[in-house]
Amino acid sequence: MRNAEKTKERLLQAAEAEFSQSGFSGARVDVICREANVNKRMVYAYFGSKEKLYTAVLHNLYQRLAHRETALLEEYQNSEDTERVIEAIIADNFQFLKDNPSFVRMLMRENLDQIADLSVAMFEKTNAMNLLRRAIERGMASGQLKADLDVDQVLLTLTTLCFSYFSNIHSMSILMKTDFTSDEQIEKRERVLTQMMLSYLRKQEEQRS
Amino acid sequence: MRNAEKTKERLLQAAEAEFSQSGFSGARVDVICREANVNKRMVYAYFGSKEKLYTAVLHNLYQRLAHRETALLEEYQNSEDTERVIEAIIADNFQFLKDNPSFVRMLMRENLDQIADLSVAMFEKTNAMNLLRRAIERGMASGQLKADLDVDQVLLTLTTLCFSYFSNIHSMSILMKTDFTSDEQIEKRERVLTQMMLSYLRKQEEQRS
């Protein structure tokens, strides 16, 4: 009946929903407690303050991301097939962002608010970026990809294209009168982006349909 | 000494700064008043409520955008040169987003919060999107561009790439250890994006260096 771990877990989950929905200052500790079915007192017992609860939520989300990235890295770090690696990274990104809408929202808020130190620390450890960078550099060296690519710009483009599909999905749906939140549209977007990026990166003579 | 118009204007400007900085619930009416050097009472006399003040700020920003877009439309709506039109639209987007960081922030917040009715209404009137659509369709018909493009996806890509450079500029600067806010980097990004999009859209045989 009494279980500190479970209670913490429920608080964390409710907090993730509330903070990603309403932001730090918009979020209500009372709402979090109501949703979690936990007494307000426990927030302070377990987390210390609203702010520390927010940080815990953020930390938790970055953990999930890091976990996926590690798996991806292990699978592909020795792959010679540049195009497969790029495809896999895009696919992984799409899957993660689709499965974790609150991650998308929290990251948007981090971009708006101040980029908490925690985020800075996590960004610096990110693996997928390094994997992608190495894949592109290897592809350029081996002649699979164009030789004159600006690697940083390519990374920027690719990362940005994945993330912003999800972060601007609402305004874009209105702007283009299409529901981009459907699975069908998400899959389509992934396909289009992958093809576009590959066709841009590939050497001309290796161009395929 | 007393001037209702000037007072309103000062309030609006201070409100734009405060709302885009802190969001609706994070923004403090007292801060807006202090910055504007205006008594709190006047917010309620002139705008009615915090919420209506927010709406006025948003409206004002959309007006600025619409103004630019109309000018762009007049200049390019009859142009036959698809590539020049695309270049001009990207250039205009970059200029506007660079000059109006609070627009970027407010739009991010609209995406996060709920997309106010006002935003929906403004999105529906947007001109640059239609101009771009027509330019691409014309380019496809005339054979300047690939014939099998998915126009909606291209519009999505282009709009997104411009906006998200500015909206994610902070996390990206950290992630890639580069200050993307400098004029130099902004110009570089515009150049790279323009070239990338054009090289992707062009028919293969018309490919240039």
Added chain:
DNA sequence: TGATAAAGTAAATGAACAGTTACTTATGGA
């Protein structure tokens, strides 16, 4: 079994804040 520490509750406290009220001062037309 019963004492003690952990888990949980309900209600209070006080600060921050949006919105109001009652009042004062400047301005411009009669």
Added chain:
DNA sequence: TCCATAAGTAACTGTTCATTTACTTTATCA
């Protein structure tokens, strides 16, 4: 010049909310 009205001020009100306090219940192990 004076008065009607618009512009502006300062202090107050009521609410919302994060955080605390004082108290109760449950579990565990000596």
